[in-house]
Amino acid sequence: MNKAESEWLENELRQVGWSRAPGAEGADLVILNTCSVRQTAENRIWGRLGFYKREKTKRPFKLAVMGCMGERLKQELLKQAQHVDILVGNFRKKDFISAVSAEVRGGLDPDKPLLLTEGGEYVFGELHSVSGFKAYIPIMHGCNNFCSYCIVPYVRGREVSRNPDSIMAEISRLEKKGIREVTLLGQNVNSYCYNGDSREQDFHLNFSGLLERINYNLKERNSLVERLRFLTSHPKDLSDELIELMSGDTLLCRHIHLPVQHGSNKILKSMERGYTREEYLSLVQRIKNSITNVSLTTDILIGFPGEEEEDFKATLDLMEAVGFDNAFTYRYNPREGTKAFSMEDTVPSEVKQERLASVIELQSRTRKGLQRAKTGRVVKVLVEGTSKRNKRELLARMGSDEMVVFPGSGKQIGSFTRVELLSLKGNTFTGKEI
Ligand code: SF4
Known part of the structure; x- marks a missing residue:
């Protein structure tokens, strides 16, 4: 979502006179479009803010913080990051365009930050x-x-x-x-x-x-x-x-990303996901029965409050039962403002780490097995570019969201073709055009 919105922003900014700087170092305006979904994403932004604070002592430029952190942490940002010139929430992004459009004509007050965090509606x-x-x-x-x-x-x-x-x-x-x-x-x-x-x-x-x-x-x-x-x-x-x-x-x-998050009914209930493991498995069965060669991917959240060994095993068991083509796995970390924030974070960090490692290991084994079984198939692919390792090979995306490299010419970039999957190099297939 942030990627899409950043591209929209770039497009809008071009229309009011801005152009993309080759890098942040020489930019007149730096925009951090932020994510709050995980603490690590926010930590990275705090790190960036420290970097730009030092940069501001060397040259003048405007710094804008936009998106979910602008919504969630406006007071904290105003207090701890006083070098931020513009703070924008998720519902005032259009107003930001008008504001920096005025900036092209020197319209921003240099002495106080512009706050676009209250009111508005998503457009x-x-x-x-x-x-x-x-x-x-x-x-x-x-x-x-x-x-x-x-x-x-x-x-x-x-x-x-x-x-x-x-x-x-x-x-x-x-x-x-x-x-x-x-x-x-x-x-x-x-x-x-x-x-x-x-x-x-x-x-x-x-x-x-x-x-x-x-x-x-x-x-x-x-x-x-x-x-x-x-x-x-x-x-x-x-x-x-x-x-x-x-x-x-x-x-x-024929690819569905279907986040299950956990395999234990006790944890799913406490996460308030609105389904049981049995309901999830039955849905997967209906999908597999109806959609030939469907690819299923998921998200797995490890170490939620109250997760005991048997709950964790239920997750491994569910993963084995489904056989996901890919899984995005992550450790629970409490997010202030959510219901789970008040729950005791019962799973010690090293246990979360061990469990996460087991989940990753299982997923990697499952993925390898499923990918091996796909060799020999002929699939339609979209050629996205040349391979980084060999300029005479093309890199293409399959419907299952997996990648394949095969010999071909740069003229094919941006077109569809059919490829036979021959073998695997890491998680990428090698193939030949049919
Ligand atoms: S469905 Fe649940 S996990 Fe997904 S965005 Fe909504 S609240 Fe968050």
């Missing part, structure tokens, strides 16, 4: 990508779920769904700029629900309906956008209607 940008072949397009914003460990609903607010016409218009614009693959984004895309405006009171569109509409439109006009993906799905909201749609002949990649 979807119109164009989120400016280069490359893949684009991320936000279709909804915010989350209504309040999982007990998660800060997102507090910093991004409640769910808002984007007008489908605006989504379609953005896809068409991106297509003209050379985009070939689109990822529809939202904190919980499955609860996308557009209810029309006051003139269309009976108009309701859910996520499957939106996908069907986009897919139909792209196919109907033989669009150069030949691939659709979406992120992120919530297991409690992923519908059978969507599974059916994905099992048919569509542009949708």
Whole structure:
């Protein structure tokens, strides 16, 4: 989401007279678009703020902090980072553009910081990508779920769904700029629900309906956008209607990122995820039964308060039962402002580390096995560039979101082709074009 919004920002800033600096060192304006989802992400920003404080003693430039940290830590930032010139929350990003547009004409007060953190409402940008072949397009914003460990609903607010016409218009614009693959984004895309405006009171569109509409439109006009993906799905909201749609002949990649977070019912309940392990496994079964060669990836959160050895084993057991193609694994760290913050952090750090290492080891073994089983298949790929190691080899992305290298010419970059998967080099396949 931040990547998409940063690209939108860059695009908007160009239109009011700014251009991208080759590096932060010579920039007149430095924008830190921040993430609060994990403490480590925030720590990195505090480190960057220290760096820019020193830089400011050497030369003048404006420093803006934007996004979730601007929402969550405004008082702390104002107190501890007084060299920040502009503080922007998630709902005033458009106002930031006007403010720095004035700055082009010398409009900012040099003596006090500009605060764009109160009020406002989330406004979807119109164009989120400016280069490359893949684009991320936000279709909804915010989350209504309040999982007990998660800060997102507090910093991004409640769910808002984007007008489908605006989504379609953005896809068409991106297509003209050379985009070939689109990822529809939202904190919980499955609860996308557009209810029309006051003139269309009976108009309701859910996520499957939106996908069907986009897919139909792209196919109907033989669009150069030949691939659709979406992120992120919530297991409690992923519908059978969507599974059916994905099992048919569509542009949708047969890949679902389906964060399970944990394998123990006790922990899932305490996380307030809204499903049991049995419900998750049954959903996976329905997906596998219907969508041939589907690739499933997940998130695993280790060391949540109250996690005992048997809960941890239940997670390993669930991972074995599903066989994820990939998993993003992370240790729990408390986020102030969430419900879990008041729970006792019962799992010692070294135990979290050991458990995380076991999860990573299991996942790596599973992934290797699943990848080996894929060799011999012929798959459609989007050529994204040349291989870093060998300029005569191309690097391409499969529908499963895995990478393959194969001999080819640079002219193919940005186009689709078919490749037979021959073997593995680390996690990347080697192949030959068919
Ligand atoms: S679904 Fe849960 S984990 Fe995901 S953004 Fe919403 S509250 Fe956070």
